[in-house]
Amino acid sequence: MPESLEVMEPMITRFCGFYVRCLFAVELLLFALSLFLNVGVLLGANRLLAEYGEPLLYCAFVVLVPVCGLAKERNVWKNEFKSCPRWLRIAALIFMIYGIVAVPVQTMLFSDGGPLEAQPLFVFGAPLFLESMPLCILYSLLWASPVSATELVKRVRISLIALVVCATVIIAARLGYLPHRSRQE
Secondary structure, eight states: OOHHHHHHHHHHHHHHHHHHHHHHHHHHHHHHHHHHHHHHHHTTOTHHHHHHHHHHHHHHHHHHHHHHTTSSTTOTIIIIIHHSOHHHHHHHHHHHHHHHHHHHHIIIIIOOSSOGGGOHHHHHHHHHHHHHHHHHHHHIIIIISOOOHHHHHHHHHHHHHHHHHHHHHHHHHHTTOSOOOOOOO
C-alpha cells in the first residue's frame, strides 16, 4: 500500500466513526422530537401538526435512507435488532406497533374525510415507526456488535451514496425537475 494511503486510513476510519455518531445524534433528536410532538397532538395541540408535521415526516425518511445503508447484509431483524439490548428491542417494537396502528385507527374512527397527510396521528405516528429501527441499527453499530475498520468504511460508503441520492432527489424536487402530484383541496 502506498505511504499516503497508510497515513489517510486512520483519518478515514475516524471520519466514519464521526459520521455514524452524528447520524445517531440526529436520529435521537428526531425521535425525541417526534415523541414530544406526538404527545402534544394527543393532548390537543393540533397547531403543532400544521407547523411541524410534514417536515418531520420528511426528515425521518431522509435520515432513514442513509442509516439503512449502514446495516449489515440488509437483514436488520437478524443482525442489528437481535444484537441490541432487550429494553431497546421492546421500545422499538412498541413504537413500531404504535406507528402502524395509529394510522388505521384514526382513519376508521376519527377521520373527518380529509387527506391522510392532514391526520395528526398519521403525521406523527409514521415518524415514530420510521425512526425506531434506525435507532437499533445505529446502536448496534456503535456499541453492540464490533465492526472492523474495513467493514465500517464499506458501510459508511454505502450510506453516503444513499445520502447523496436522497439529497439529489430532494433538491431536484424542490427545483421543479420532478413532477409534483396535485393536492386536492
